Amino acid sequence: MNDKTVCILLIDGFEEVEALMPADIFKRLDINVILAGVETTKIRGAHDFFITTETLLRDVSFADFDALMLPGGLPGAINLRNSAAVTEIINQACANNKICAAICAAPIVLRDAGVAKNKRITGYPDTEQLSHSPDFRYTGSDVERDGNIITAKGMGKAAAFAFEIARAIGIAEEKIRDVAENSFIKV
DSSP: OOSOEEEEEEOTTOOHHHHHHHHHHHHHTTOEEEEEESSOSEEEOTTSOEEEOSEEGGGOOGGGOSEEEEOOOTTHHHHHHTOHHHHHHHHHHHHTTOEEEEETTTHHHHHHHTOSTTOEEOOSGGGGGGGGSTTOEEOOOSEEEETTEEEEOOGGGHHHHHHHHHHHTTOOHHHHHHHHHHTTOOO
16 A cells, blocks of 8 residues: 545445445555545445445544545435535645545535635536536536546546546556556546
């Protein structure tokens, strides 16, 4: 393992593929992964799969990770958005120039935390409502990176999203290509 770490926040209603595919890719890239439950360590996904995390958000410090990742899913993204603890760690992470990444419906969490203002963002097509705000530049791209904010459209882009997070925290492109090729994923 290298010294890079991604913390993935899980809450009831999270989209399982959007959390677990990136977690798997990170492990293949020798990136440490923290699965942190926001409210409990046993979390029900949007499709009724249960995941048990090794820790709770309250036990994680922004100093523990290089990137914070939010999976989408409904009502997962809404539950993340409504959590004061999630908003607090997002703001701390961004204030300390950590990568803050959200996929599918989860960019609404970054918007409401106030960290995506004037950034290029993307998300699930229904999140186009973000484009109606003068403070956001919704692009509709598959994956978008603007400074320390990374967003992606949804489940089908989870691998590309994970690789972009890996690039952002300094994983070599050669290693990314190797893992992608060995996993039959196009990058």
